Amino acid sequence: MKIIVLVKQVPDTWGERSLDSATGALDRSAPDNIIDEISDRSLEVALRHKDETGAEVIVLTMGPASAAVALRHCLAMGADSAVHVLDDALAGADVTWTSSVLAAAITHEGFDMVIAGNESTDGRGGVIPAMVAEHLSVPHLTSLSEVHIAVDVVNGSRETDYGTLTVTARLPAIVSVTEQSPDARFPSFKGLLKAKKKPLATLSLSDLSINPETSFGSTGRSTITTVTRRPARTAGIKIVDSGNAGVELAEFLAAGRFV
Amino acid sequence: MSTALTLIEVSPSGEIRGSAKMLLAAATRLGTPVAVLSTTPGDHSEHVKQLGDLGAHHVFIAESTQTDSLLATPAVESLAAAFSHFETSAAVLVTNSVEGREIAGRLAVRIGGGLTIDAIDITLVNDRVVARNSVFGGAFDVESSIHGGPAVITLRQGSIDEEVTAHTPDLITITLSLTSVAAATITSRTEAPTDSGRPDLRGAATVVSGGRGVGSKEDFLLVEQLADALGAAVGASRAAVDAGYITHSLQVGQTGTIVSPQLYIALGISGAIQHLAGMQTAKVIVAVNKDPDAPIFDFTDFGIVGDIFTVIPQTIEALHRFRH
């Protein structure tokens, strides 16, 4: 079985994150970049299946040159090979572009199953797995807290806002996992030395036969028009309770028609 | 005028979920509002009337016996069918939930639309849909416009709250064929317990939250009492969840639920940045805390330095008096 794991590098969440007011893109210059924890968990799901059955695990990312470090990290954890889609034309790509490029790369590699995180810590959109599934015309089983992979079928439990579902689909399919899925293994030094010898391929858009103008020209795009730092909320009324504050609060709520 | 499609959510027991009001109000701003219902075959006259009361001009019902057993795809197919039926749809609005986002994502790919996720406001500017998002815990506002294709937008629950005029809607009913679609099958379903009778945290217009300052699991009752007096949802800070006062599913904050209510009341919550990230887009914020230096006071419209156990019972009593 051939499993492709989608991984992503995100800014380390120490301190505050920032947007470039000129482009609206995430200002990636501020903190260090690390592999997203949810990517680690997705890889863990694939590696456990590999441990049991010997499946082939390929990690795939789309991102700047520095994202190669994240791929090496995944190889050190135990992935067999890595694919890096790297192209200047992809700077600032939105979910529409990202999903079609990822789908093209997945098709390029061939797959039985794709595993991704349910949402990244920086974008938090949570739509990429479903969009890639639509491009590939395969089912998506997303937000799974538990995943069971068999020869030609995958099933799991899915957490939604309204409860828990058990879901199943025949392969090929796309799965996304949540924070509830098991912790990733700790990469080892031996694994790291082995990783240095594993293949890491870099693909450009032309390798994937994508011409940004013709491929994306006819689809809708969401373009950021303004980015404003929300004015810090200013403190309003602040009173110290001298015995009547509870009533004053009720009056405040009544005046605001919240009652 | 072009149409704006909304995906109406229906609970497994057949009731229209609360998000319908927000979606139809938002759609009214963009064009002629259409309610799209993906459901199993049956009598939907009650739904149609209800959606008309919420402002729908057209109700588009896509029926299939498999609707309940397939994941997300029936809704995608229903919206796609409605999209080709109403040739001039400018926008498709879906609730921002796990499932809503995925439906929107697949649909955007299907119809070549541009996608905006988790918008907190939308408007029409020069015939173009402009969506506003609040990112990084409310620190930034981002406005984006969608061009080159239809706009597919997921809206944060509770973010738009306005009354629209009721209509007697047209009804279009079609039958979907789902036999060959690529979809996962739902084999069983456990509904999240909603026995509290309180509104869902995510979409509630008012939220009352308690923090570490509440002191114990038993005393959390006070938070619930104020919530019930206001018809509000109950929330909690991470500290209160970690201390075991209340279940994790009610945690408000960066790692819990992000809420955007009209009114947010924080009781015994100091205001860690992670908590603020989950609620600071609330329209009005009220806090009661013993510590006069609690950071939350920098964000409140009305702050009370005091003991919640003396202040809140007084408030509840006064609220009852106002009612009568």
Next chain:
Amino acid sequence: MTLLTTRPGEIGLLAAGAIRSALVKATDQANISSYIEGQSPLAWSDISDAGWDLVGVTEDDESATLRDLVEIAKAWGEITVQLPLLTTIMAKRHSARAAEHDGPVTFSIPTQALAAGTGMVPFGHIAHMHMVADFTSDTSSLVAVQSLTSDIFAPSLRAAHSSHITTFTAEAAREISVVWAAEGSGIAKRAVADAVTYAKQRMQFGKPIGSFQAVKHHLSNAHMDAEQAETAAVWGSLDPTNAHRSAVYSLDLSIRAVELAIQVHGGIGFTWEMGLHFYLRHLITLREMVTGLGDHA
């Protein structure tokens, strides 16, 4: 001086990344004061089972360079936990006997804080800890740490005093100094990042204090110190002649950066619960030990 490269190799980058992410996960960004006096948030076996204690030992012609170890130590310092990783890596790198030993290893260093004949043993307070007796000999066995007293000044170092003092080779003394300087620069970087976050959140006069120029300039100075502390460690790793003096100066800079970070935190900065003093205590003890290594380096 010819300028070649100041950057770490792939081993350094990947190992630092792996260790950093493990530490981030284990501590869940908790304040240092919540765990440093109790149990380590990361188990020693998590590190040793994965072989990271051997990262400095040459095998199949591959090993971390001192520059790589600087990168690892820096990451380790950014998220300080009370585990003997750096002493073990350095002991195993410079002593064949230590490399064969299955467990954490340390060493004993005379410092100006202790009476003559007594050595400071970082992590000597941990049970079953062994130390290198003599780096100059391939045959000398490890000795079990027989602690006279535990040294509680820096809880993050779990140090003990011992009447046995390790004999160092010049190279071992030099490299240990550089690695500790790098760890110190990671600590400084972390303290500055925390102070920056605090300055953005803490409101006074209706504004975050980070918008006031006096606070900005403190933080810029702290940033410069932390940045230069790292540069001094990198320099030390590439220039043996100056390794020891650059390491001592690097720790001076890190200490100054943490002092400024404390200042920016205002009153809360010098409280026990805020935890900044743990960084300061750790750095001061490192400087004592690195100074103590000066006779060998």
Next chain:
Amino acid sequence: MPTTQERNAREVFTSAARVWLQENVPARWRENRGSLSEKETDEIRHEWDRQLHRGGFAGLSLPKEFGGQGLSMVEEVIFHDLAAQAQAPDGLARIGRILTAPSLIGHGTDEQLARFLPKILNGDEIWCQGFSEPNAGSDLAGVSCRAVKVDGGYLISGRKTWTSFAKMAHRCLLLAQTDPSAPRHKNLTMFLLDMKQPGVNISPIKQASGLTHFAEVQFDDVFVSDADRVSTEGSGWKVAMTTLMNERGGVEATSRYVEIRSDMDLLLATLGDRPDLRKQLDELDIRVELVHWQVSKAVDLELDSPDFFRATSILKLLWSELWQETSILGLENMTPETSDHWRLQYLETRASSIYSGSNEIQRNIISERVLGLPR
């Protein structure tokens, strides 16, 4: 990370540069520098620009297609280092090379590149910089020198100050206000002004040290054609930022390092046996070397990486404050043999915390752009 091949290439470059410098630095300069007349000094410095060009060492880090050598910042820094060790003169083309050229490569037209770059690189044209103004201080957005649109170009009126090389410059990289009603940062435009025109009046500024490195320049309705406008009207702030990011980079710090290193060597030679100064001297010596390592660390990073800006943003502060401290220590401990040097150096270095962006502004830049503190 440099590959073995790159390392070898760097070593080859280093030895080639060393040999070339050995053969080409004028002996007259090396040996009689103190006794040359101002005219002789200028001639040697101007000729040095031409020598660099003939030797293939002009514009090391500029792309080949623009007449540069297509090498990296690393080679640029290595060469500066070696040139200073070989006591080479500082050419007069510095402003053109480190400010005008990158601005044009970033924002200029093909025609502007073709017209100006060759003459910058071969030393034919000397440039000066017209950014600072008497009333704008360190705040470039406060520039009030006006450019009024006329047929085919603009008329420039106003006053610029702290202009190096003004007297001998052929051209000025000039920032002027084109639209007083536009918001800050959008009202400026960059021009390539011909200095040899009527209406350009230059008055030297005598510094505290008695030297005249700078001048004040008055422009009265000086014409500059549309073809000599850089990028679009209103883009001047953006262009200036490209330019200044360059000014604060590693090349400047390297040449400063070499000057401070020679002051430090003088301190060690004359005061090295003073036990009371040992700790102070040792610390200063380490700090001087750290400037060098800081540059090495910076240039070794990818130019567009966040770490590069983090590493370079502190350079100006490091060398300027260090230089002041070494000169103070020299002044406090001078002897009859060294007193002339330290007295002059002390006064000269007063300016170092003010020029190239005052150190207060530098700290604001670090706190806002590196640390992300609110404005």
